[in-house]
Amino acid sequence: MLEITNLHASVGDKPILKGLTLSVPAGEIHAIMGPNGAGKSTLSNVLGGKPGYEVTEGSVTFRGEDLLALEPHERAAAGLFLGFQYPVEIPGVSNVQFLREALNAQRKARGQEPLSGGEFLKLAKDKAALLKMDMEMLKRQVNVGFSGGEKKRAEMVQMGILDPAFAVLDETDSGLDIDALRIVGAGINSIMRAPDKAVLLITHYQRLLDVVAPDKVSILAGGRIVETGGPELALRLEAEGYDAVMA
Amino acid sequence: MTTATLPTRRDEAWRYADMDGLKRLGAAALDQWQVIDVPAGENLTRCLVVGSDAPEVQRLRVTLGEGASAAFFVVNRGGDYTRFEVEVRLARAAHFEFGGVTIGGAAVTREFVTQVTHAEPEATSNQIIRAVHWAGATGNFLGEIKVARHAQKTDAAQDFKGLLLEAGASANAVPQLEIFADDVKCAHGATVGELDEQARFYMMARGVDPATAQRLLVQAFIGDAFVALEDEAERERLLDAALAALEGAKL
Numbered sequence: 001m002l003e004i005t006n007l008h009a010s011v012g013d014k015p016i017l018k019g020l021t022l023s024v025p026a027g028e029i030h031a032i033m034g035p036n037g038a039g040k041s042t043l044s045n046v047l048g049g050k051p052g053y054e055v056t057e058g059s060v061t062f063r064g065e066d067l068l069a070l071e072p073h074e075r076a077a078a079g080l081f082l083g084f085q086y087p088v089e090i091p092g093v094s095n096v097q098f099l100r101e102a103l104n105a106q107r108k109a110r111g112q113e114p115l116s117g118g119e120f121l122k123l124a125k126d127k128a129a130l131l132k133m134d135m136e137m138l139k140r141q142v143n144v145g146f147s148g149g150e151k152k153r154a155e156m157v158q159m160g161i162l163d164p165a166f167a168v169l170d171e172t173d174s175g176l177d178i179d180a181l182r183i184v185g186a187g188i189n190s191i192m193r194a195p196d197k198a199v200l201l202i203t204h205y206q207r208l209l210d211v212v213a214p215d216k217v218s219i220l221a222g223g224r225i226v227e228t229g230g231p232e233l234a235l236r237l238e239a240e241g242y243d244a245v246m247a
Numbered sequence: 248m249t250t251a252t253l254p255t256r257r258d259e260a261w262r263y264a265d266m267d268g269l270k271r272l273g274a275a276a277l278d279q280w281q282v283i284d285v286p287a288g289e290n291l292t293r294c295l296v297v298g299s300d301a302p303e304v305q306r307l308r309v310t311l312g313e314g315a316s317a318a319f320f321v322v323n324r325g326g327d328y329t330r331f332e333v334e335v336r337l338a339r340a341a342h343f344e345f346g347g348v349t350i351g352g353a354a355v356t357r358e359f360v361t362q363v364t365h366a367e368p369e370a371t372s373n374q375i376i377r378a379v380h381w382a383g384a385t386g387n388f389l390g391e392i393k394v395a396r397h398a399q400k401t402d403a404a405q406d407f408k409g410l411l412l413e414a415g416a417s418a419n420a421v422p423q424l425e426i427f428a429d430d431v432k433c434a435h436g437a438t439v440g441e442l443d444e445q446a447r448f449y450m451m452a453r454g455v456d457p458a459t460a461q462r463l464l465v466q467a468f469i470g471d472a473f474v475a476l477e478d479e480a481e482r483e484r485l486l487d488a489a490l491a492a493l494e495g496a497k498l
Contacts, residue, residue, distance in 0.1 A: 048452050051444065076454035088449035092467025101463065102453035109454070158453065 001026045001063060001198045002166060008057035008223075009039075009046045016042040018223035019058070024166075029192070029199040031209055031234060034220035035242045040202045041085060043220065044170040047200075048082035049075055062166065076102070077109035079165030081158075083172050087151040090142035095154065096124065098142050099161050106162065127160030131187045148175030156187040167192050168200045173208035185211025206238040221246060253277070263387040263419045265302075265356040268328025272302040280306045287312035287338070294481045296488045298325025298357065306332045311341035313367075318344035320476050322485050323357045324492040332360040337370035345374040346472035348485075350465075350492045352382030352416070362391045365401040365431075374405040376420075377469045379489075381412035381497045391423040394431050401431040409439035410468050412461075413497040457498045462490055 002024040009017040016039045024030045034040050046053045047060065049072035060067040067075060076082075090098065103123075104114040115123065128135050131153050143151050152172055159167060169188070173181055185208055192199045201214060209217075209231065217233040218225045219242070226246055227233065237245050253274050254261040261269075269277075285291045289312070297305055303325055309317055315338070323329050335343050349357040357380075363372045378386030390405045409418025420437035442464055450460040469489055476482045 048448075050448055050452075071457075072448060072451035073454050073456050073460075076452060082452045084449065084452075088443075088445045090443075090446045090449070090464070090467065092470050093463050098450065098455075098463070099453070101459055102450070102455050105456055105459060106454035162453065 002067075002200070003061040004058070005060075006058040007046070007055065007060060009042060009053055009055050011042060011053055015056070016223055017046065020220070020224050022218060022225050024198050024200055026198050027195045028216060029188075029201060029212060029214045031201045031203060031212075031214035031217045032220050033203060033217060033234060033237055038220045039223045040220055041170055044082060044085075044168045044200075044202055047075075047080070047168050048072060073105065074109070076162070076164075077106045081162060081164035081167040083155050083159065083167060083169035085170040085174065087143050087146075087155055089144045089146075091144050093142050094140065095138040095142050096121070099124065099138075099158060103162055124157075124161055127157050130160055130190060131157045132183050133157050149177060149180040152176055152184055153180060153187075156184050156191070160187065160191045163191070165196065166198050166200075168202070170202045171204065172201075173203055173205060181207060182211055184208075188212050206234050209234050219246065259421075259423075260360055260389055260391075262389070262421065263356065263358065263385065264330065265328035268302040268356065269304075272304060272328070276304055277306070280308045283307060283309045283317070285309070285311050285315040285317050288314045290315070291317045292320075292476070292478070293318070294320045294476065294478075294485055295331075296322045296324065296485065297331050298323055298327075298329040298351075300326045302328040304330045304332070307334070309333060309335040309343075311335065311337045311343060311370075313338045314340045316342040316344070318346075318475065320346040320473055320481070320485055321348070321359070322489045323347065323349045323359065324351050324489060325355060325357055326351070326353065327355055329355070329357045330360065331358070334362045334364075335372075336364045336366050337372065339367040340369040341367075342370065343372040344475050345372075345376075346475060347374075347376045347388070348379070348469045348472050348489050349376075349386035349388075350379040350469070350489050352380065352384045352496060354383035356385045356387065358387035358389070360387075360389045362393070363403065364393045364395070365398040365403060366395050368398050369400045370398065371402040372404070373475070375472045375474070376405070376407045377472045378407070378409040378418045379412070379465055379469060379493070380409070380416040380418060383415045385417045385419065387419045387421075389421045389423070390435070392425070392433055392435075394426040394428050394433065396427040398428045399430040401428060401433070403432070404434040406435070406471075407437040408468070408471070410465065411439065411441060461496070461498055462493060465493055466490060
């Protein structure tokens with residue numbers, strides 16, 4: 001579903017990704033772990049198309065299409081969801097308005113009819129309930145005044161509403177307490193665990209992987225994937241640390 | 248009484264005006280003052296969309312009686328030099344509310360000029376101005392607040408924010424406070440910035456196209472100016488009028 005080949009990317013003049021190759025087929029949840037500064041967030045930003053990240057070499061193919069040729073909103077319409085490490089506050093715009101605009105823009109790009117206000121609210125209510133989020137929160141301004149955990153939960157509600165084929169989740173577990181972690185993990189499972197979907201789950205810690213249970217785990221270090229294995233790789237990292245495992 | 252001659256940039260209140268536009272308008276137009284008296288205890292609300300393809304200056308002289316209130320909500324989206332000016336005099340415990348948006352490109356100057364005189368004690372005023380410009384356009388707010396010697400317990404506020412969508416556009420804010428009473432609150436603030444790129448990328452990452460993302464962010468930005476407007480239909484009309492001017496703006 002997602003094929004990354006020999007990806008090189010820079011921020012400013014600084015090369016961060018240095019020949020990253022990774023393949024994530026449909027039906028797979030693939031965890032990416034790695035030390036600070038390895039390029040994990042750069043990878044997710046490059047996949048999302050964030051301005052300021054320049055791809056200097058290599059390719060990314062998403063469902064057979066050249067992902068890097070698409071604008072960020074076109075990537076979303078193609079089925080890509082980028083879960084932000086730091087979800088952005090947008091004062092003056094409500095979650096409901098924002099997500100309805102987003103969903104209908106995606107539907108329009110895919111040649112589907114827009115959802116009416118009523119249809120959208122019903123969908124939003126279902127997904128908010130799944131993530132145990134109060135519907136009142138969704139009527140508030142996007143992420144404004146949300147705690148770190150609420151922002152991450154709201155990201156998952158957004159993912160549920162937008163129903164992407166592929167999710168890149170950048171440290172979705174950071175800032176979550178234990179209960180919220182379980183809810184968010186269960187949300188990822190119920191929204192994204194499907195034969196025709198896939199997830200790239202970027203995380204620092206085993207604890208989210210206890211809930212989500214990845215099919216594969218890769219270690220990203222120095223801008224490249226240096227090792228790929230099964231779930232046991234994450235357990236080894238947790239026990240021994242990056243230096244020992246990568247040595 | 249006629250003015251006969253045009254003001255010059257040396258006049259503080261015309262410092263950022265478009266002198267060429269004024270010349271085309273002619274001096275006579277500057278003598279047209281609309282006079283509004285709001286009697287004691289009464290309320291007035293006006294919602295206006297000003298500006299056309301020709302230069303335009305609208306001047307209002309408002310007098311508020313004791314406990315009276317007046318609220319003006321104005322979208323200034325002229326295609327040529329457009330100036331909206333209010334002079335207001337507040338009696339005891341009166342309230343003046345002003346929400347203004349200048350929006351547009353095409354190298355045009357659009358401005359609000361207010362002179363709020365707190366002539367008696369306990370009056371309040373609140374002014375919120377938002378300016379959204381691109382393509383070499385200029386948005387101005389010249390806001391003068393005068394507090395008379397015995398106008399104790401005056402509470403006056405003005406808040407200006409400019410949003411420039413591209414280099415070459417400009418926004419000018421000139422707050423002028425003249426306070427002769429000692430027990431008063433007068434707050435003023437002015438900032439000018441660009442569109443929040445983080446927010447724009449966040450929206451696009453969710454599938455919102457660039458023009459819609461810009462419209463949503465601009466709508467949120469100018470919405471502050473109409474927060475005090477309770478009539479929802481009127482608020483929507485003003486927002487729509489302002490956002491329609493955004494068509495064709497630099498993304």
